[in-house]
Amino acid sequence: MPLVNPANKRSIEIVVVGSGLAGASAAATLAEMGYKVKCFCFQDSPRRAHSIAAQGGINAAKNYQNDGDSVYRLFYDTIKGGDYRAREANVHRLAEVSTSIIDQCVAQGVPLAREYGGLLDNRSFGGTQVQRTFYAAGQTGQQLLLGAYSALERQIGMGKVEMFTRHEMLDVVVIEGKARGIIARNLITGELERHFGHAVLLGSGGYGNVFYLSTNAMGSNVTAAWKAHKKGAFFGNPCFTQIHPTCIPVSGDHQSKLTLMSESLRNDGRIWVPKKKDDNRKASEIPEDERDYYLERRYPAFGNLVPRDVASRAAKERCDAGYGVGNSKLAVYLDFAANTERYGRIEATKHNIHNPDKATCVRLGLEVIKEKYGNLFDMYAQITGENPYETPMRIYPAVHYTMGGLWVDYNLMTTIPGLYALGEANFSDHGANRLGASALMQGLADGYFVIPYTIGAYLSKELATKPIPLDHPAFVEAEASVKGILDTFINIKGTKSVDFFHKKLGLIMWEKCGMARNAQGLTEAIAEIQQLRKDFWSDVRVPGVANEFNPELEKAGRVADFIELGELMCIDALNRNESCGGHFREEYQTEEGEALRDDENYAYVAAWEFKEGVKFELHKEELKFENIKIAQRSYK
Numbered sequence: 001m002p003l004v005n006p007a008n009k010r011s012i013e014i015v016v017v018g019s020g021l022a023g024a025s026a027a028a029t030l031a032e033m034g035y036k037v038k039c040f041c042f043q044d045s046p047r048r049a050h051s052i053a054a055q056g057g058i059n060a061a062k063n064y065q066n067d068g069d070s071v072y073r074l075f076y077d078t079i080k081g082g083d084y085r086a087r088e089a090n091v092h093r094l095a096e097v098s099t100s101i102i103d104q105c106v107a108q109g110v111p112l113a114r115e116y117g118g119l120l121d122n123r124s125f126g127g128t129q130v131q132r133t134f135y136a137a138g139q140t141g142q143q144l145l146l147g148a149y150s151a152l153e154r155q156i157g158m159g160k161v162e163m164f165t166r167h168e169m170l171d172v173v174v175i176e177g178k179a180r181g182i183i184a185r186n187l188i189t190g191e192l193e194r195h196f197g198h199a200v201l202l203g204s205g206g207y208g209n210v211f212y213l214s215t216n217a218m219g220s221n222v223t224a225a226w227k228a229h230k231k232g233a234f235f236g237n238p239c240f241t242q243i244h245p246t247c248i249p250v251s252g253d254h255q256s257k258l259t260l261m262s263e264s265l266r267n268d269g270r271i272w273v274p275k276k277k278d279d280n281r282k283a284s285e286i287p288e289d290e291r292d293y294y295l296e297r298r299y300p301a302f303g304n305l306v307p308r309d310v311a312s313r314a315a316k317e318r319c320d321a322g323y324g325v326g327n328s329k330l331a332v333y334l335d336f337a338a339n340t341e342r343y344g345r346i347e348a349t350k351h352n353i354h355n356p357d358k359a360t361c362v363r364l365g366l367e368v369i370k371e372k373y374g375n376l377f378d379m380y381a382q383i384t385g386e387n388p389y390e391t392p393m394r395i396y397p398a399v400h401y402t403m404g405g406l407w408v409d410y411n412l413m414t415t416i417p418g419l420y421a422l423g424e425a426n427f428s429d430h431g432a433n434r435l436g437a438s439a440l441m442q443g444l445a446d447g448y449f450v451i452p453y454t455i456g457a458y459l460s461k462e463l464a465t466k467p468i469p470l471d472h473p474a475f476v477e478a479e480a481s482v483k484g485i486l487d488t489f490i491n492i493k494g495t496k497s498v499d500f501f502h503k504k505l506g507l508i509m510w511e512k513c514g515m516a517r518n519a520q521g522l523t524e525a526i527a528e529i530q531q532l533r534k535d536f537w538s539d540v541r542v543p544g545v546a547n548e549f550n551p552e553l554e555k556a557g558r559v560a561d562f563i564e565l566g567e568l569m570c571i572d573a574l575n576r577n578e579s580c581g582g583h584f585r586e587e588y589q590t591e592e593g594e595a596l597r598d599d600e601n602y603a604y605v606a607a608w609e610f611k612e613g614v615k616f617e618l619h620k621e622e623l624k625f626e627n628i629k630i631a632q633r634s635y636k
C-alpha cells in the first residue's frame, strides 16, 4: 500500500459519517495518524450509535481455548457460514486482523469477560465448533463502543477530530468523479451545511429498518448509503438480510420495535417445540419424551448452534407445520432448565456438597445462569412479564442485520473514487449470511486496521489537491437539491403520517421478501412498492417547517429512501434464482428443505447501479474460490 508521510497527512481532511464501532474507530485512528477528521452522527452523542446495543460478543481467532481455532478456520467458517457468497480475500484479511482487535480493545481497557484465573474468556456462537467469541456479559457492543468512543474523544479533545453530533448527512458532493464532501443538516436548527473532505467515509450502519419491525435501533436507516448510491456508488447484494432466530415474538400491531435475545443464549438454552400439534399445555407440563429438540435432531454436529439462517428457517418450519407455542403459535421455546441443573451440579461439587438433590442443583445453577446472562433475562422479564428463570423463553425469528450494503473493493472504496464504506454499511464480508459475533469484528477491523492502511492508496495521489471552496458549483447544486427535497416533503401536506407508509412497506417486505421468498410474491411486491412510492409522494403529511427541529421531516427522508431501497431488494431477490444463506427462494430447496445454491449461474456479487427514474442496472462481480472448496453447506 502506498503511504502518506506524516507532514502530508496534516493537510489532508477526511469526512467520517458515523460514530458507531466502524466510524468511531476509523475517525479516532485516522486522527491519531495525523489526518484532519470531521466526524458526523445524528444522535446527541457518538456513544449512542446503534453499536451500543450489541449484546453477545466479538469473534477473534486467538485460539485461547486450544480447541483447534486458527486464522484459516475463522476464514473458512465465515465463507461457509455466508454460503459461499463472500469475497475470499476480504474475509481472510478479516480473520487475520481479528486477533489484533482483541489486543487493541484490551489495551484500551475494555472489560472483556475473564475466567477466574484472569485469562480472557470465550463462548460459542453459531456456525462454529470452536469457542472464539469474546464478550462483556450481554453488553459487548456497549463496552467496545466505549473503548472506541474514548479513543475518539481523546482526538476531539486534542482538536484533531471535529465532532458534529445531531447532524444528518443528506448528500455526497462529487466533483470531477471524486467524492469531495457532504451536505449535512443540523438537526437542531434545520440549517443545511457544506463540508469538504479529500475523502469521505461512510460508517452509517445497516438498513434492517426497511422492514419497519426489526431489532435495530429506531433511528438506524439507509439514507447516507442510499444518497451515495444515487450519486453513483453501486449497491451490493441488497436482498441479503439476516433474520435472527432468537427474538421476542411480535405481540401485536402496536409495536414499533422488536427485541433480540442474544445468540449467546444458545450456548446454554435448548430450543424445542412439543411433539404434538397445537399442544396447549404449559411448557412445564410437557414431559421430556414429548418434546422435539428439532435443531439437535436435524443437525447433531452443531445442534442449537447452527447458523442463524438455518435456525430461523427451522423455527418457521415447525411453526408453519402447527407445532408453535404461545398464543400466536408463532414461537418456539428456548429452555435453560437442563443446563441450569448441570451448572448447579458443578457448583455443588465445588461446595463439597455430595449427591445434591435437584432443588439444590437448580438453586446453585440459577446463580451461574444469572452471572452469565442476567441482563438479558431481566430484559426478557420486563418485556414479556414472564420469569425466564422459571419458564422457558418464547422466541421467534426477526429482522436483525443486513449483509448487503454499498459495494466496496478490497480497499473498502465504493465505485465513487474517494468514497469508502465501512462496517454494516458495506456489503463486504458476510456473504449471504453473517455468523454471530462477526459484525463487531468487521466494524472494528475496518475502522482500526483496514482503512488506515488502504486509504493511503488513494490519498497518496491527492497530495496536490487543495481544500475545495464551499461555494464550488457542485456544493451549491447538492445543497439546493437537498433543500428542494425537504421543501417538497413539507409542501405535500397530505393526509397520512410517515409511519403509515413505513409500516405498509415493512409488511410488504416481511411477507414477500422476508424469511421465504418466491417469484410471484416478489413480482407483486415490486408493483406494490412502486404504488406505495407514488402514494407517499402525493399523500404524506409532514408537519412543521424545514428550518427548525423537525423529527417528522427526518423520518420522511429516511422512509422515502427505504421505499426505493425496498424495491431494489425485491428486484435483487427476484433476480437471484437460487437459495443461499438468508436468501431463501422457496422454488430452490433440497428435499430436506435446505437452501439450494446454483453456483454455476449465481456465484457472483450483484452490484446494482442506480439509474434515473428509480431504475437499476445489474453488474456482476464473479466470486472465485481458490482457497476453499465450494460445497453444499452441511451442519449435520
Ligand SMILES: Cc1cc2nc3c(=O)[nH]c(=O)nc-3n(C[C@H](O)[C@H](O)[C@H](O)COP(=O)(O)OP(=O)(O)OC[C@H]3O[C@@H](n4cnc5c(N)ncnc54)[C@H](O)[C@@H]3O)c2cc1C
Binding pocket: 017, 018, 019, 020, 021, 022, 023, 040, 041, 042, 043, 046, 049, 050, 051, 052, 053, 054, 055, 056, 057, 058, 140, 141, 167, 168, 169, 170, 203, 204, 205, 206, 215, 216, 217, 220, 221, 223, 224, 260, 400, 401, 422, 423, 424, 425, 436, 437, 438, 439, 440, 441, 443
Ligand atoms: C440488538 C442487536 C445486537 C447485536 N449484537 C451483536 C453482537 O453481539 N455481535 C456482533 O458482532 N454484532 C451484533 N450486532 C450487529 C452489530 O451491532 C452491528 O452490525 C454493528 O454495531 C454496526 O456498527 P456500525 O458502526 O457499522 O453502525 P452503527 O453502530 O449503526 O452506527 C451508525 C452510525 O452512523 C451514523 N449515521 C447513520 N446515518 C447517518 C447520516 N445520514 N448522517 C450522519 N450520521 C449518520 C449514526 O449516527 C451512527 O453513529 C447486533 C445488532 C443488534 C441490532
